[in-house]
Amino acid sequence: xxxxxxxxxxxxxxxxxxxxxxxxxxxxxxxxxxxxxxxxxxxxxxxxxxxxxxxxxxxxxxxxxxxxxxxxxxxxxxxxxxxxxxxxxxxxxxxxxxxxxxxxxxxxxxxxxxxxxxxxxxxxxxxxxxxxxxxxxxxxxxxxxxxxxxxxxxxxxxxxxxxxxxxxxxxxxxxxxxxxxxxxxxxxxxxxxxxxxxxxxxxxxxxxx
Numbered sequence: 001x002x003x004x005x006x007x008x009x010x011x012x013x014x015x016x017x018x019x020x021x022x023x024x025x026x027x028x029x030x031x032x033x034x035x036x037x038x039x040x041x042x043x044x045x046x047x048x049x050x051x052x053x054x055x056x057x058x059x060x061x062x063x064x065x066x067x068x069x070x071x072x073x074x075x076x077x078x079x080x081x082x083x084x085x086x087x088x089x090x091x092x093x094x095x096x097x098x099x100x101x102x103x104x105x106x107x108x109x110x111x112x113x114x115x116x117x118x119x120x121x122x123x124x125x126x127x128x129x130x131x132x133x134x135x136x137x138x139x140x141x142x143x144x145x146x147x148x149x150x151x152x153x154x155x156x157x158x159x160x161x162x163x164x165x166x167x168x169x170x171x172x173x174x175x176x177x178x179x180x181x182x183x184x185x186x187x188x189x190x191x192x193x194x195x196x197x198x199x200x201x202x203x204x205x206x207x208x209x
Contacts, residue, residue: 004209019120036062038136045140079193083188091182092137099142106162117163118123121176123154125184131156132181144172 036059043058044050106114123131131154135146138158148157161171181200184192 002112008150021186032066035066039065042136042140071137079190081185081186084182088182088186103128103142103161114162116161119158119160119163119169119172121156121158121173123156123180125154125180125188127189127192130180130188133183134176137179137183138176148185
């Protein structure tokens, strides 16, 4: 199993919030540009409009948000794999389409009889960036919505549709951890990437997708 409390970002993130005098650190624009790009993407996805005018307005909103609600610098892994990023993006688009069809089928075939559940999913990573991105990916895929995050244990609490049995809960947890795995392969730290390889064992090559 992948260790849950030994990665450096988890140990650093509280220290990063305050300096030695107790003053809150403020991320610079250079440090915040990945967050700004992510907010811009979420804005376009929520409105389903990636036109230039909407993106400019979204950029203004993103700048207002990061200035009104300043965050400490996010500890980045220093590693990015563009190939895995492209595969992650293609996989994400496929999941959005498949989940949209599934939710539409539930609405027509089951209606009010469709059952859902609130489930807790402890992630293996200690990186705020990975935890946040997993939450955003889940929220953008129809059928799931993150309602709370326990930062101390990297646990996501989310509303998940079409849960009929305990087996469905475990299937949902496995699907969410697969999202985490894909993100670690794309932007996770070297230690996390090696831990994923160790966890997957001989099947790692087959699970690179």
